[in-house]
Amino acid sequence: MTPPQRRRRHPEAQPPPPPEPGGEGAPDGKRVRNPERLYIITGAAVEDGERAPIDLVTLIVASEDPPPSATPEQSALLRICQAPLSVAEISAYLNLPFSVVTVLLTELLAAELVQARAPIVRRARADRSLLEAVMHGLQKL
Amino acid sequence: MEDHLPHTAQAGVKIVIVGGFGVGKTTMVGSVSEIRPLTTEETMTQAGIGVDDNYGSESKTATTVAMDFGRISITEQLVLYLFGTPGQERFWFLWNGLFEGALGAVVLLDTRRLEVSFDVIGRLEERGVPFVVAVNTFPDGPRYPIEELRSALDLPKEIPIMECDARRRASSRDVLLTLLRFLHSLTTVKTPV
Secondary structure (H helix, E strand, O other): OOOOOOOOOOOOOOOOOOOOOOOOOOOOHHHHOOOOOEEEOOOHHHOOOOOOOOOOOOEEEEOOOOOOOOOHHHHHHHHHOOOOEEHHHHHHHHOOOHHHHHHHHHHHHHOOOEEEOOOOOOOOOOOHHHHHHHHHHHHOO | OOOOOOOOOOEEEEEEEEOOOOOOHHHHHHHHOOOOOEEEEEEEEEOOOOHHHHOOOOOOEEEEEEEEEEEEEOOOOEEEEEEEOOOOHHHHOOOOOOOOOOOEEEEEEOHHHHHHHHHHHHHHHHHOOOEEEEEEOOOOOOOOOHHHHHHHHOOOOOOOEEEEOOOOHHHHHHHHHHHHHHHHHHHHHOOOO
16 A cells, blocks of 8 residues: 655755744745735733743743732732743643734733743754753653 | 642653544543643634734634643653644644644654644644654554654654653653654754854
8 A cells, every 4th residue: 555645846956044033925825915914812911022032941930029010910820820831831821812912912911020041042043952951851850 | 739849840841642533642641641631722713814904803714622631740850741632733832832842743643644744744833843753552552663653754863763652651751762762863964043
């Protein structure tokens, strides 16, 4: 029995650099063209593009107890972040979409009520020592 | 109740597990995770014109995309997160930040429905996300020699392809280790610019 055969969309070309998320210039233009384009819902705080560069795996820890002025969502976030949690875990426990958590965190970071522990700058490729550390950790599983 | 990290935790890294519906991505996440797998979600809108014009407009439809994930503490400082991506694959690639900064990806295959993974492999290639292929063995699935699969998937010989049983912790761990070794080899072969 023969398995089905995959057909490449770009048989010879090298993979082009990753396109901007959801942006123009994807190699298969028709896939991202209207009306199929999708956007992430963001709150008012990020309309001007000032969202902090927070990743799903950025670790967050509260630096203060919730102030009286905090919204219920902010208070809940500060409460669960007494010890470090990733943004993905915060999203899961608070039952809020990732982009909403990002908006909350942008506000809380600006107010210095939380600290972001993960390196906020993303690198294109992981470095060798990081990969080796992950390998050694997995080998202990 | 939250499963907190120790106060020593400093940084998180992530690996994304992709593949067609029902190939065992969530099973793989669950088999190696130290916490009960959790679900995060993102809300996306489908709309016609520019980003800025659409905020608050009535014509858009919102789609919620959910994603299961688990966690493995690597050291007291470093935490690995595994994201399994159910649902329609086109959404994963529009989830800002899912693939950016990821160490790499595991493509999980079901030989009964090999073709459902073709699209995702193409998209990883286009994005330049390094990946390995793991064939989740189902008792009633056809078994193909690895090289026949490689040819069917049209993958170069450098990309590891292996069989696994996503229900088993050791087997899922070996898939992740294979990915890590592959990523490590890329750092020696290709000099990053």
